[in-house]
Amino acid sequence: GMNVLLATALVGPITVSVFSSVRRHFDAQARSDLQNRSNGVDAELGAITERVTLSTATLVHRDDFAKSLLEGRFRELKEFLRRVREDTRVDSILACDANGVVQGRDGEALDEVAVEGVMLDVLHGKSTHGALGSSASGLLWISAAPVHLGGRLAGAVLSATDLGAGHQWVDRIKSTFGVECTLFRGDIRISTTLESDGQRAVGTKMDNPVVLRTVLEEGQTFGRVNRILGSDYQTIYWPIAGVDGKPAGMLFLGMSRAHIQSTYSGLMMSVLWTALIVGIVGIAITFVMATRLGRTLQHMASLISMHSKTVSGESRLLAESSSSVAQGASEQAAALEETSASLEEISSTTKRSASDSLAAKTLAVEARVAAEAGASEMERVVKAMGDNKAASAEIARIIKTIDEIAFQTNILALNAAVEAARAGEAGAGFAVVADEVRSLAQRCAASARETTESIQSAIRQGQNSAELSEHVAATLKQIVIKTRDVDGLIADMAHCASEQSKSVLHVNEAVSQMDQVTQGNAASAEESASAAEFLEKESLELQQIVGDLEALIAGTERTEDDTGSQGDADIHGSQQRPRLRVLPNVHSYQKPRILRPA
Numbered sequence: 194g195m196n197v198l199l200a201t202a203l204v205g206p207i208t209v210s211v212f213s214s215v216r217r218h219f220d221a222q223a224r225s226d227l228q229n230r231s232n233g234v235d236a237e238l239g240a241i242t243e244r245v246t247l248s249t250a251t252l253v254h255r256d257d258f259a260k261s262l263l264e265g266r267f268r269e270l271k272e273f274l275r276r277v278r279e280d281t282r283v284d285s286i287l288a289c290d291a292n293g294v295v296q297g298r299d300g301e302a303l304d305e306v307a308v309e310g311v312m313l314d315v316l317h318g319k320s321t322h323g324a325l326g327s328s329a330s331g332l333l334w335i336s337a338a339p340v341h342l343g344g345r346l347a348g349a350v351l352s353a354t355d356l357g358a359g360h361q362w363v364d365r366i367k368s369t370f371g372v373e374c375t376l377f378r379g380d381i382r383i384s385t386t387l388e389s390d391g392q393r394a395v396g397t398k399m400d401n402p403v404v405l406r407t408v409l410e411e412g413q414t415f416g417r418v419n420r421i422l423g424s425d426y427q428t429i430y431w432p433i434a435g436v437d438g439k440p441a442g443m444l445f446l447g448m449s450r451a452h453i454q455s456t457y458s459g460l461m462m463s464v465l466w467t468a469l470i471v472g473i474v475g476i477a478i479t480f481v482m483a484t485r486l487g488r489t490l491q492h493m494a495s496l497i498s499m500h501s502k503t504v505s506g507e508s509r510l511l512a513e514s515s516s517s518v519a520q521g522a523s524e525q526a527a528a529l530e531e532t533s534a535s536l537e538e539i540s541s542t543t544k545r546s547a548s549d550s551l552a553a554k555t556l557a558v559e560a561r562v563a564a565e566a567g568a569s570e571m572e573r574v575v576k577a578m579g580d581n582k583a584a585s586a587e588i589a590r591i592i593k594t595i596d597e598i599a600f601q602t603n604i605l606a607l608n609a610a611v612e613a614a615r616a617g618e619a620g621a622g623f624a625v626v627a628d629e630v631r632s633l634a635q636r637c638a639a640s641a642r643e644t645t646e647s648i649q650s651a652i653r654q655g656q657n658s659a660e661l662s663e664h665v666a667a668t669l670k671q672i673v674i675k676t677r678d679v680d681g682l683i684a685d686m687a688h689c690a691s692e693q694s695k696s697v698l699h700v701n702e703a704v705s706q707m708d709q710v711t712q713g714n715a716a717s718a719e720e721s722a723s724a725a726e727f728l729e730k731e732s733l734e735l736q737q738i739v740g741d742l743e744a745l746i747a748g749t750e751r752t753e754d755d756t757g758s759q760g761d762a763d764i765h766g767s768q769q770r771p772r773l774r775v776l777p778n779v780h781s782y783q784k785p786r787i788l789r790p791a
Contacts, residue, residue, distance in 0.1 A: 224416070227416075228416075230370040230372050234370065237366065245334060249350055249352045250338070251277050251281070258270070259348075260342060261273065262288060262348045263345075267296065270288060270297035271299065274299035275299045278352075285352070287353075289350075290348040311335065311337055315349040318339055320337065321436045322336035322436070324433045324435050325353075326442070331357030331378050332355075332441070333355055334353065356376055360385070360393065362376070363386050373387055373445075374386050374445065374446055375447075377443045377444070380405055380409065381399075382396065387422060404430055408430045408440065421447065424449060424450075427447060427450060428445065429447070431443065431444055497735065502732075504728070504735075515725050516722045518722075522714045532704055533708055536704055537701060543693050550690040554684050557680040558680055560679075564673045571669050572666055578655060578659040579659060585655055589652065595641045596637075598637075599634045603635055606627045609624075
């Protein structure tokens with residue numbers, strides 16, 4: 194009886210789990226299959242959009258078409274429209290002039306009342322494409338644009354494909370992709386493959402408010418199991434954008450759940466029969482192995498007990514080692530903090546040194562500039578002294594000439610006095626004049642000598658000053674050279690101080706990172722020590738469980754004395770095992786739908 198209950202307890206949950214897994218698999222497969230087919234329908238709508246857009250663009254960019262439209266050549270317009278419609282495989286093309294008067298059309302007749310508003314907007318320069326409601330067929334897929342020639346508005350052209358005409362499009366979707374298809378204008382079915390009482394369910398309304406709100410009001414995709422005309426379908430709805438950018442309708446794709454349910458029911462019956470057979474075989478195997486199970490469990494219990502004791506001892510050693518590592522890591526973290534503080538002080542000092550070096554470099558540059566300016570001024574002084582020396586020499590030469598003239602004048606005056614003396618009283622007046630001239634010549638000669646002596650003294654002083662100026666200029670040149678050398682050395686010192694500051698900053702960052710890593714290691718070591726202690730307590734509990742298992746195999750119950758030293762190992766009450774945090778796994782992704790298929 195115990196074996197039967199054990200087999201039933203094992204087979205029952207397994208069967209339920211298998212049922213749930215298979216059901217989830219079938220639902221997921223149905224959603225994925227419908228999603229893949231909806232991608233194909235998206236491509237069909239994209240192809241229709243490309244055709245109507247290409248048809249309109251072809252006519253808009255042809256100047257000969259625009260000229261024919263301006264000049265009202267109806268036969269040429271008709272031929273243009275026919276060729277483009279056949280090439281692009283659209284249902285209808287319509288062209289009007291700048292006044293909105295239809296000049297030509299080709300293909301299926303269009304609802305001119307619905308088209309009129311669109312054409313008026315296009316004539317005002319607003320190109321458009323999208324879905325347009327039509328009272329004649331239901332829903333047109335259009336593209337319209339203005340036509341210009343040389344900057345002048347010639348008119349407008351509109352290309353259209355009727356999605357609801359004769360239910361051909363929804364029938365092609367069903368035959369191609371194997372899904373039911375319905376085209377809605379607003380909430381009314383205008384073309385569908387679904388049937389009610391043997392007829393297409395055209396003209397009926399969507400009665401699910403959640404679908405209407407999600408698709409038509411919010412412009413979002415709706416996809417889940419939905420009941421339609423009395424049957425369950427795996428469905429997907431998405432909005433169809435109108436020419437005004439708002440949902441003009443919606444498109445439905447669906448797969449009947451009847452086939453899925455039939456396959457699921459058949460598989461469930463197979464699983465039930467398999468579970469029944471497995472249960473019977475399990476009961477038989479249980480009877481056979483019951484006799485061996487006791488000895489096997491006894492042997493396993495002894496092995497588990499032995500290994501649990503080993504684990505207990507090793508976990509105790511691991512806990513002691515982890516505690517030592519944690520203490521060392523904490524000490525290392527403290528030392529790194531002190532090192533980091535010292536490095537911050539060094540970094541601050543180095544930054545100040547770099548700043549002072551930059552200031553010294555600035556002062557050295559200013560000193561070099563001043564020394565160069567002084568040297569330049571001294572060169573001009575030396576040149577001026579040389580010019581003064583040359584001028585003094587010229588003055589000396591002039592004074593010498595004056596002295597010679599005074600000497601000659603004195604001799605002439607002396608000769609005149611002699612001649613006046615010879616002349617007697619007749620030359621007395623001339624003798625007085627000669628005396629005055631000689632006296633004047635003598636005074637001129639004396640002044641010339643005194644001036645010559647002063648100029649010679651000035652020349653000697655000027656020569657001394659020139660020599661001194663040359664010496665000072667040479668000294669200033671040496672100062673300039675030395676100042677340039679000092680400037681270069683200070684610039685190198687400033688560069689080195691800057692590099693040293695950067696290096697100290699990098700070292701400081703590295704030490705900070707090491708400090709963080711060390712603190713992390715210390716925390717990890719503490720966690721390892723805690724885990725080791727918990728492991729030791731778990732091993733003690735495992736030994737107690739093994740003792741209970743041995744007592745169960747032997748057919749006896751353990752008493753409080755048998756537990757002995759195990760009684761103080763209150764594992765669950767004293768400490769809880771640390772658990773890892775697991776992030777939720779998100780797989781719920783659904784392809785977003787756009788209002789206007791590209």
